[in-house]
Amino acid sequence: MSITAKLPNLIYAEAFLHSKNSILNTDKPITSDMLADFSPEPSLIQATIKQLSQEGFEVYPSQSLSTKTITIAATPAIYERVFKIKLTAVLQKDDSGQIIGKVIRHSNNLQWIDTSSSSLSQCLEGILLSDPISHFATFPSPFPPPTPKWCLHVPGDVAIAMNAARAHRAGFTGKAIKVVMVDTGWYLHPFFSRHGYHGKVVLAYGAQETDYDERGEPFQDKMGHGTGESANLFAIAPDIDFTMVKHDAGYVNMTAALKTAISLKPDIISCSWGESFRSLPSSVTSGGREALARIRSYELVIATAVQQGIILVFSAGNLSPQEKQGQWAFPGQHPDVIAAGGAFMYPDERITATQFASGFVSNLYRNRVVPDVCGLVGLPSAMEPNFGGLYLMLPVQPGCNLDKQLATKTLTTPMTDETNPEDGWAVFSGTSAAAPQIAGICALMKQAYPQLSPTQAKYILQRTARDVTTGVSAPMMPSVGGGAGYKAAPGPDAATGFGLADADRAALMARLYHLAETSSLPAEILAMVASFKRGENLSEPNWQRLEKERL
Amino acid sequence: MRKISQSFRVAYYVLCLLFMGYTVEVTAQETSLTISAEVLLKSQSGRSVIRSDVPITTENIKTFTPSAPTIQEAKRRFQSLGFSVPIANTTLTIMGKPIQFEEVFKIKLNLQFNKTSNSIVAYPSSEPIIPDSLKDLVEAIVFPKPVDLMK
Numbered sequence: 001m002s003i004t005a006k007l008p009n010l011i012y013a014e015a016f017l018h019s020k021n022s023i024l025n026t027d028k029p030i031t032s033d034m035l036a037d038f039s040p041e042p043s044l045i046q047a048t049i050k051q052l053s054q055e056g057f058e059v060y061p062s063q064s065l066s067t068k069t070i071t072i073a074a075t076p077a078i079y080e081r082v083f084k085i086k087l088t089a090v091l092q093k094d095d096s097g098q099i100i101g102k103v104i105r106h107s108n109n110l111q112w113i114d115t116s117s118s119s120l121s122q123c124l125e126g127i128l129l130s131d132p133i134s135h136f137a138t139f140p141s142p143f144p145p146p147t148p149k150w151c152l153h154v155p156g157d158v159a160i161a162m163n164a165a166r167a168h169r170a171g172f173t174g175k176a177i178k179v180v181m182v183d184t185g186w187y188l189h190p191f192f193s194r195h196g197y198h199g200k201v202v203l204a205y206g207a208q209e210t211d212y213d214e215r216g217e218p219f220q221d222k223m224g225h226g227t228g229e230s231a232n233l234f235a236i237a238p239d240i241d242f243t244m245v246k247h248d249a250g251y252v253n254m255t256a257a258l259k260t261a262i263s264l265k266p267d268i269i270s271c272s273w274g275e276s277f278r279s280l281p282s283s284v285t286s287g288g289r290e291a292l293a294r295i296r297s298y299e300l301v302i303a304t305a306v307q308q309g310i311i312l313v314f315s316a317g318n319l320s321p322q323e324k325q326g327q328w329a330f331p332g333q334h335p336d337v338i339a340a341g342g343a344f345m346y347p348d349e350r351i352t353a354t355q356f357a358s359g360f361v362s363n364l365y366r367n368r369v370v371p372d373v374c375g376l377v378g379l380p381s382a383m384e385p386n387f388g389g390l391y392l393m394l395p396v397q398p399g400c401n402l403d404k405q406l407a408t409k410t411l412t413t414p415m416t417d418e419t420n421p422e423d424g425w426a427v428f429s430g431t432s433a434a435a436p437q438i439a440g441i442c443a444l445m446k447q448a449y450p451q452l453s454p455t456q457a458k459y460i461l462q463r464t465a466r467d468v469t470t471g472v473s474a475p476m477m478p479s480v481g482g483g484a485g486y487k488a489a490p491g492p493d494a495a496t497g498f499g500l501a502d503a504d505r506a507a508l509m510a511r512l513y514h515l516a517e518t519s520s521l522p523a524e525i526l527a528m529v530a531s532f533k534r535g536e537n538l539s540e541p542n543w544q545r546l547e548k549e550r551l
Numbered sequence: 552m553r554k555i556s557q558s559f560r561v562a563y564y565v566l567c568l569l570f571m572g573y574t575v576e577v578t579a580q581e582t583s584l585t586i587s588a589e590v591l592l593k594s595q596s597g598r599s600v601i602r603s604d605v606p607i608t609t610e611n612i613k614t615f616t617p618s619a620p621t622i623q624e625a626k627r628r629f630q631s632l633g634f635s636v637p638i639a640n641t642t643l644t645i646m647g648k649p650i651q652f653e654e655v656f657k658i659k660l661n662l663q664f665n666k667t668s669n670s671i672v673a674y675p676s677s678e679p680i681i682p683d684s685l686k687d688l689v690e691a692i693v694f695p696k697p698v699d700l701m702k
Contacts, residue, residue, distance in 0.1 A: 205637040205638050205644050206585075206587040206646055208669075223700070225700050225702055248670055249669060249670045250665055250668045250672060250697055251697045251698050251699075252587070252695050252696070253587045253644065253695040255644070255693075255695055256644040259640065259641075259642075259644065260638070263638065272700060272702075273699060273700050273701060274698055274699065275696065275698050275699065276699070283602075290693070290694070293601050293691045293693045294695065294696065296601055296603070296607060297589045297642055297693045299607035300591070300600065300607055300612070300615060300641045300642055301641055303607050303609050303611075303615075306609050317701060318701050334606075334608070335608055336608050336609050389702075402702070428702050430701045431701045432700060432701040435701075
């Protein structure tokens with residue numbers, strides 16, 4: 001199986017020099033006693049090196065002048081000009097669909113490039129383009145690398161911590177629910193294929209791409225963000241009908257990307273990005289009017305989508321390294337979206353608010369408290385507060401920006417994620433991770449209750465979340481909580497909203513909503529559902545009864 | 552002393568390049584890349600989108616949406632001005648060369664080209680002027696700005 005791809009900037013090859021006997025045409029194995037018959041004249045070697053250099057090739061001759069071949073490198077254009085050929089690049093996949101390497105093909109019918117019609121015909125009998133490195137083992141590995149520091153793995157740990165594993169056992173896996181993520185792309189990591197996760201990639205309106213696979217889909221994720229965050233989504237809802245809308249490389253026209261997602265008519269959209277707006281821009285200045293128009297542009301698109309019944313989940317914002325305070329995330333604070341904040345779960349299952357995640361009372365929208373509920377987000381490091389969130393081990397495209405950046409020590413980031421910069425795994429966990437986790441729970445609820453509206457989804461998520469009563473969210477500004485951020489306390493608060501979302505209870509309640517409308521439930525259960533809808537808390541024994549009966 | 556100063560300057564530029572992702576300023580004439588913008592259309596109800604002092608939500612969205620004929624006519628007019636319109640519904644996404652935007656909306660664009668991502672961001676130096684031929688349909692042109700990934 002092959003896919004057309006972009007040619008590399010530099011192509012390496014072995015150039016075979018003329019000798020007494022042809023190396024390329026011999027049908028016998030070349031052994032040490034025959035070497036003299038295949039050795040070129042030393043003067044020919046020198047002349048060939050000179051001529052290759054004149055034609056623009058980089059030449060890497062062997063130290064020995066009895067060399068049989070010369071390693072060369074040049075741009076595709078030089079090969080095409082000198083040898084009068086046409087080059088194409090194709091990506092090769094293995095049987096499971098994993099990309100295993102890029103191969104350069106040429107228009108000659110031979111295995112090697114024929115040099116007879118080139119200026120080098122007197123020197124060279126042929127050129128053999130270098131094969132890609134074949135990995136005899138699967139690369140990147142579907143297994144995360146071991147790290148000294150404790151972190152959560154996908155899908156298992158995240159599914160347990162979000163209480164999704166129990167929902168899966170009850171049959172809620174997000175089956176056939178259409179979920180779209182708007183992000184940097186989706187690399188088909190073996191992690192996904194080995195788990196049986198499926199998806200496709202659609203390019204956002206206005207985005208440009210050079211590398212496509214045989215289905216016409218862009219397959220690269222050079223940042224790694226979308227690939228990693230999608231693993232959070234699959235950890236909660238493994239059977240969803242997944243689409244990644246790949247936005248433009250500069251993250252510029254996200255309104256257009258969002259409209260692309262909406263045009264796919266999904267049930268749920270997950271977005272792990274945004275701008276920071278602490279207050280409504282002033283319409284007095286030109287810059288303010290421009291920012292205000294940008295906000296209104298997003299609002300038009302968001303309100304239209306939610307009115308159509310699409311559930312929108314946005315990240316609530318992270319601790320900003322530049323400003324040393326939390327982002328006032330927009331569109332995360334728009335009242336029609338579900339704002340996903342952050343809570344941290346320790347190995348002993350204690351849950352706390354985290355200063356790596358924003359929590360705030362919006363100045364744009366009256367009575368709007370962000371977040372609504374939380375997903376799993378890391379704690380900022382005491383050693384390097386700007387480099388927090390090393391909590392979730394996620395698959396990424398090998399050697400992508402995040403793979404390298406998080407694995408490399410710099411002056412400003414003395415800590416690393418303790419993975420290899422080219423291994424296809426990285427540890428990161430801002431509220432970017434929370435949004436797809438919450439979107440995944442929405443998928444479970446939608447499967448349980450197909451009529452679920454965006455308002456109902458938010459309500460059920462909030463009323464089934466696990467209250468977080470300790471810890472502090474990101475500092476937002478000096479006048480908020482003395483500059484230290486909001487404290488988590490019993491009941492809803494601005495640090496974690498209603499708390500850490502509970503996938504099992506959310507799916508269970510959505511199922512009861514469905515059954516209450518479509519079949520006859522026992523009166524006692526109907527009363528529980530009615531009381532839940534009125535905003536009354538169900539007692540723990542009642543929840544346990546519902547979980548036990550699994551209607 | 553001079554050598555030390557030069558070394559610091561070189562180090563400063565290297566750091567700038569590393570942190571800024573190789574962003575350079577280009578002029579509209581220099582680039583062949585396209586940029587996009589969002590067009591806010593006049594609503595069917597006559598209520599202004601950009602002068603609204605209330606946020607747009609599901610509660611009031613119907614009063615801010617343009618009519619279907621407005622959307623189609625605006626699409627046609629932008630196309631006749633040389634823009635491509637990949638999507639036209641609540642807002643119009645229009646695409647074209649920076650020079651087209653400068654000429655049609657009588658603005659000067661500060662164009663930041665990022666070599667790493669091969670992308671361009673347009674910062675208008677003044678507010679775009681809606682040409683007379685579009686004034687009956689268009690309320691504002693919005694040049695989008697890059698967002699942050701909440702990683």
